[in-house]
Amino acid sequence: MRRIRAAAVGAVTMSFALAVSACGGGSSTGGGSNDSPKTLTYWASNQGASIEIDKKVLQPELDKFEKQTGIKVKLEVVPWSDLLNRILTATTSGQGPDVLNIGNTWSSSLQATGALLPWDAKNFDKIGGKDRFVDSALGSTGTEGQDPAAVPLYSMAYALYYNKKIFADAGISKPPATWAELVADGKKIPKNIAVLGAEGSNLSENIHQVFVFAKQHDADFFTADGKPDFTNDKVVAAVKQYVDLMAKDKVIPTGDAENAQNQSVSDFAKGKQAMLMWQSAASNLKAQGMSEDQYGIAPIPVQSGTPGTGTQVNSMVAGINLAVFKNSHNLDGATDFVKFMTSDEEQKILNKAYTSIPPVKSAQEDPAFTDASNVVLKETLATSAAALPQVPDESQFETVVGTAVKELFSDAAGGRAVTTDSVKARLQKAQQQMPAK
Amino acid sequence: MTSTTASADPGERTARKGSPGAAREPRRTGRIRRIGLPYLLLLPALVLELLVHLVPMVIGIVMSFKELTQFYIRDWGAAPWSGLGNYRMSVDFDAPVGEALLHSFFVTVCFTLLSVGLCWLIGTTAAICMQDTFRGRGLLRALFLVPYALPVYAAVITWVFMFQHDNGLVNHVLHDQLHLTDKPSFWLIGDNSFIALLVVSVWKGWPFAFLIVMAGLQNIPRELYEAAALDGAGMWQQIRRITLPSLRSVNQVLVLVLFLWTFNDFNTPFVLFGKAAPEAADLISVHIYQASFVTWNFGTGSAMSVLLLLFLLVVTGVYLLLTSRGRKTADV
Numbered sequence: 001m002r003r004i005r006a007a008a009v010g011a012v013t014m015s016f017a018l019a020v021s022a023c024g025g026g027s028s029t030g031g032g033s034n035d036s037p038k039t040l041t042y043w044a045s046n047q048g049a050s051i052e053i054d055k056k057v058l059q060p061e062l063d064k065f066e067k068q069t070g071i072k073v074k075l076e077v078v079p080w081s082d083l084l085n086r087i088l089t090a091t092t093s094g095q096g097p098d099v100l101n102i103g104n105t106w107s108s109s110l111q112a113t114g115a116l117l118p119w120d121a122k123n124f125d126k127i128g129g130k131d132r133f134v135d136s137a138l139g140s141t142g143t144e145g146q147d148p149a150a151v152p153l154y155s156m157a158y159a160l161y162y163n164k165k166i167f168a169d170a171g172i173s174k175p176p177a178t179w180a181e182l183v184a185d186g187k188k189i190p191k192n193i194a195v196l197g198a199e200g201s202n203l204s205e206n207i208h209q210v211f212v213f214a215k216q217h218d219a220d221f222f223t224a225d226g227k228p229d230f231t232n233d234k235v236v237a238a239v240k241q242y243v244d245l246m247a248k249d250k251v252i253p254t255g256d257a258e259n260a261q262n263q264s265v266s267d268f269a270k271g272k273q274a275m276l277m278w279q280s281a282a283s284n285l286k287a288q289g290m291s292e293d294q295y296g297i298a299p300i301p302v303q304s305g306t307p308g309t310g311t312q313v314n315s316m317v318a319g320i321n322l323a324v325f326k327n328s329h330n331l332d333g334a335t336d337f338v339k340f341m342t343s344d345e346e347q348k349i350l351n352k353a354y355t356s357i358p359p360v361k362s363a364q365e366d367p368a369f370t371d372a373s374n375v376v377l378k379e380t381l382a383t384s385a386a387a388l389p390q391v392p393d394e395s396q397f398e399t400v401v402g403t404a405v406k407e408l409f410s411d412a413a414g415g416r417a418v419t420t421d422s423v424k425a426r427l428q429k430a431q432q433q434m435p436a437k
Numbered sequence: 438m439t440s441t442t443a444s445a446d447p448g449e450r451t452a453r454k455g456s457p458g459a460a461r462e463p464r465r466t467g468r469i470r471r472i473g474l475p476y477l478l479l480l481p482a483l484v485l486e487l488l489v490h491l492v493p494m495v496i497g498i499v500m501s502f503k504e505l506t507q508f509y510i511r512d513w514g515a516a517p518w519s520g521l522g523n524y525r526m527s528v529d530f531d532a533p534v535g536e537a538l539l540h541s542f543f544v545t546v547c548f549t550l551l552s553v554g555l556c557w558l559i560g561t562t563a564a565i566c567m568q569d570t571f572r573g574r575g576l577l578r579a580l581f582l583v584p585y586a587l588p589v590y591a592a593v594i595t596w597v598f599m600f601q602h603d604n605g606l607v608n609h610v611l612h613d614q615l616h617l618t619d620k621p622s623f624w625l626i627g628d629n630s631f632i633a634l635l636v637v638s639v640w641k642g643w644p645f646a647f648l649i650v651m652a653g654l655q656n657i658p659r660e661l662y663e664a665a666a667l668d669g670a671g672m673w674q675q676i677r678r679i680t681l682p683s684l685r686s687v688n689q690v691l692v693l694v695l696f697l698w699t700f701n702d703f704n705t706p707f708v709l710f711g712k713a714a715p716e717a718a719d720l721i722s723v724h725i726y727q728a729s730f731v732t733w734n735f736g737t738g739s740a741m742s743v744l745l746l747l748f749l750l751v752v753t754g755v756y757l758l759l760t761s762r763g764r765k766t767a768d769v
Contacts, residue, residue: 085730091511109733112507201626203713255603258625260711392507396732403713410626410715413602432533435506435734 032117032331040073040333043086045101045320047154047354049287051077057353065340071333084395090325091115098328099337102150104140104319105204105388105398111142111149112392117324117331118147127151127339136317137359139387150321151338152359154351156280157380158208158315159373160298166193166274167296175275175298179241182275182301186251194273196245197264200257200409203402207388208316209277210405213238215313215386216303221401226391230401230431231424239405240423247412257406257413268295279318282355282373297373299380307384315385319359357381393434400430501739510735523740534728538741540716541724545700548631548720552638553695557688559639560646565676567647568654578651585644593708596637600624600709625710630718637705642698646691653687654680689760696756697749721745 042062048054054077062073076097078086084106090096091113102110110116117123119141124130130138137155141148162175170189176182186195199205214221219234229235246252256264262284268276269288277300278284285295299307300314307314322341324334340346347363357377358364369378388394404426412418500513501523509516529535567578584592599606601624608621624633661679670678681688703722706714712731714723725745729738 088510088730088733092513094511109507114508114511201711201713255621258602258623395507399713399727399731406626406713407716410623413623414627429533433537433732435732 032326032328034330034332036329037333038071038330040071040099040328040330040337041097042073042075042337043083043097043100044075044077045083045103046077046079047320047356049284051079053287057350061341061346061349065337068340069333069336071330071336073337087115088113094327096325096327098325098330098334100323100325101153101320102323103204104137104150104152104317104321105207106395107141107149107321108143108390108392109395110323111146115326116149117326117328117334118149119151120147123335124151126335127342132342132361133359134361134364134381136381136385136387137319140317140319140390141321143390143392150323151342152319153322153341154320154354154356155359155381156318156356157377157385158212158277158279158300158318159281159376159380160300161268161276161278161281161285161295162298163268163271163274164294164296166271170274175296176301177299177306178304179301183245183249183251186249186274189274193271194253194256194267195251196275196277197259197267197273198246198252198256198277198409199259199262199264200246200252200413201260201406203406204398206402206405206409207398208279208318210239210242210401211316211386211388212300212313213242216311217241218311220389221397222389222391226389226393228393228397228431228434230404230427236420236424236427239408239427240418240420243405243408243412243418243423246409247418254413257409279315280354280356280377283353286355292373297376299376299384307380309384313384313386315380317381317385317387319356396434400433401427404430497739498743500736501743503736503739505734505736505739507733510733513735516736519736523736524744526737527740527744534737537719538721538724541719541721544631544717544719545721548635548638548718549696549699551635552642552699553692555635555639556642556646556695556699557692559643560648561650561684563643563647564650564654565680567651581647582644584641585648589641589704590708592641593637593705596633596640597625597709600633626715628715628717630710630715634706634709634718634720637709638699638702641705642695646695649687649691650684653684657683693753693756697753700749 044054044058046054048057055075058075058077062075066072080103083101083103087096087100087102087110091110096115111118121130133152134155137152138148141150141152160175166189167173167175167185170185172185172188176185182196189195198209211221214235217234217238219232219238221228221230221235223229246254246257264273264276265278265281265284266288267273269285269290282292286292302312302314305312322338324331324338328334341350342360344360344363347358347360348366348368351358351363352368357369357374358366363369364378368374389397391397408418408423408426411422416422502518502520503509503513503516504519504522505513505516526532526534527538530539563581567574567581598604602608602621605624607624608618612618612621622629624630657680661683662675665675665679701722702720703726706718706720706723707726710718710723712723712727714720721741725738725741728741729735
């Protein structure tokens with residue numbers, strides 16, 4: 001019987017984990033305090049090529065903060081794959097860090113848990129005011145109509161990276177500006193080189209891409225009142241167009257359907273692939289041995305014409321936000337830390353290190369952010385990027401639609417037809433898996 | 438009996454020599470000590486069992502009756518009651534949530550039966566082959582146990598590399614060297630993912646079967662085989678008439694343990710496919726994880742866990758009943 005009981009307990013592992021943390025989380029509903037004014041715990045997301053690189057970038061800055069304020073910051077760099085679960089566990093138990101990085105697309109979902117400090121006017125005043133930040137970055141900080149749940153830290157945008165030598169050898173004189181041009185260019189590239197990379201099994205990456213295609217089709221995944229609307233004809237057409245890059249146009253190799261660990265970035269860096277759609281890839285490519293003069297950078301293609309607002313959106317507003325845990329034991333110190341990290345000086349240092357764009361307007365003026373690659377990213381963020389839906393169900397949306405796209409890529413790779421009906425069926429299933437409203 | 442007990446206890450004998458009143462006290466203390474000591478020794482285990490297993494299980498059952506989403510995760514006690522709503526949703530096989538759970542359940546049952554069957558077959562065969570002494574037997578035994586000894590994550594991630602479409606060893610051998618396939622196959626997505634999962638599970642699980650069966654074989658007297666050989670029984674007859682019946686009780690435990698481990702296996706599919714497993718390899722453990730921690734429907738996830746618990750209890754109960762009945766019949 002002991003074995004049965006052990007197995008039975010194993011069967012409720014999921015609720016078990018939740019329950020254990022809930023048992024220990026007596027203070028989960030409590031507010032914050034300033035009981036520990038001399039220390040802070042900071043969970044940084046893994047931004048660099050490795051956790052060690054992140055530590056090398058961040059530690060000198062944290063030491064600087066300690067010198068200025070006397071507050072010691074304990075740093076933990078958390079890999080992306082673990083970050084959301086770690087935040088969720090901390091939310092449940094109430095035993096979390098004081099300050100943490102969150103993916104900006106999660107802002108609204110995490111805001112709904114009530115675990116993050118709201119950034120009202122008073123709190124924003126403590127860090128220099130809301131006006132210091134660019135509007136597009138502020139658009140991904142929480143549910144519309146509510147005080148932001150976080151403050152923008154690093155901004156990123158998608159761009160098209162292309163291998164100059166492969167393009168020159170294939171006789172392509174300029175990067176494609178539209179999807180039709182990209183497909184046509186693909187035919188000129190030798191068969192032994194992949195045309196365009198994708199991460200078909202990476203749910204978030206799938207969402208970022210199909211969101212942009214949806215915008216280009218003038219469609220949204222949610223209605224104005226926040227209800228899922230995954231099966232409208234324009235969304236279906238948008239998702240199909242993206243998957244068709246593999247299924248019909250054959251510019252994305254079928255092997256990329258199982259990519260989930262940034263293999264497409266490695267393929268591009270090694271010269272096995274002509275183009276890559278990625279957000280702020282410079283530091284990643286450099287870490288993999290590709291020098292800046294080997295590749296060019298251009299806006300992500302659009303349906304026609306040039307990128308802009310409305311239907312010529314060519315990137316999501318990507319980036320990282322900085323949030324404060326509501327039940328921090330050093331609320332004042334945490335706010336000081338956010339002020340430090342979003343100061344002009346730190347914004348320049350950190351965004352240079354991560355080759356991202358500062359979401360702080362004054363820091364953006366630094367010459368380091370005015371070279372050709374950064375101009376493309378800045379221009380995209382300023383004029384043709386849109387924030388992912390800021391709804392509490394965003395995290396679920398990423399999972400279910402990202403999975404639907406993964407399955408469609410799997411169909412395409414396996415030689416099964418990807419039709420409007422099959423795309424619609426997958427999206428319908430995804431929509432039905434969303435929490436009922 | 439009484440005299441035996443009395444004579445066996447020197448303390449009691451000494452007390453009997455003195456006054457009757459003086460003898461009663463140490464006797465009672467001794468009995469209390471005898472009765473109480475086992476419970477006292479069990480107490481830490483009981484308390485830990487309660488804290489680590491039973492309390493969370495009860496909380497998990499309570500959660501399954503609640504509408505627990507990200508809105509209440511910070512204070513789950515305040516989540517509104519949903520009654521049987523989560524259970525109804527889980528077993529509504531015409532709706533997507535129930536349909537997906539049922540699909541996942543069937544995948545898991547097929548996977549478990551195949552995996553346990555193959556693990557048992559390979560493990561038993563290997564153990565029987567290793568029964569006779571020969572040069573290098575110790576080394577082979579140690580090698581066989583390597584998959585069981587390796588950390589699961591390291592082992593499964595190595596399989597991920599091997600199963601990769603473009604650069605994986607599996608496709609290199611099957612397609613490039615042996616030319617068994619027209620084109621390189623996908624193992625980590627699509628229908629083949631079930632085969633990939635099965636291969637890794639069997640690779641990881643059979644050494645345990647080998648270990649247990651090998652231990653069971655040590656208890657079979659050699660004379661039985663010698664007598665059978667003298668009577669003209671061949672190898673297969675010896676296995677069928679001596680080895681397998683002698684291993685019955687070992688196999689009962691082995692199959693049950695393998696079944697429960699395989700049915701609940703979370704590490705292998707999660708490391709192999711990540712948080713969104715392909716439909717063909719959507720095992721129930723990852724499915725429930727996804728419902729709970731990826732789509733943040735903790736109430737529904739808890740309800741699914743409780744349903745799984747009930748299923749495993751029923752299966753285990755039936756299995757134990759059948760096997761104990763078989764044992765009783767054999768005893769008669």
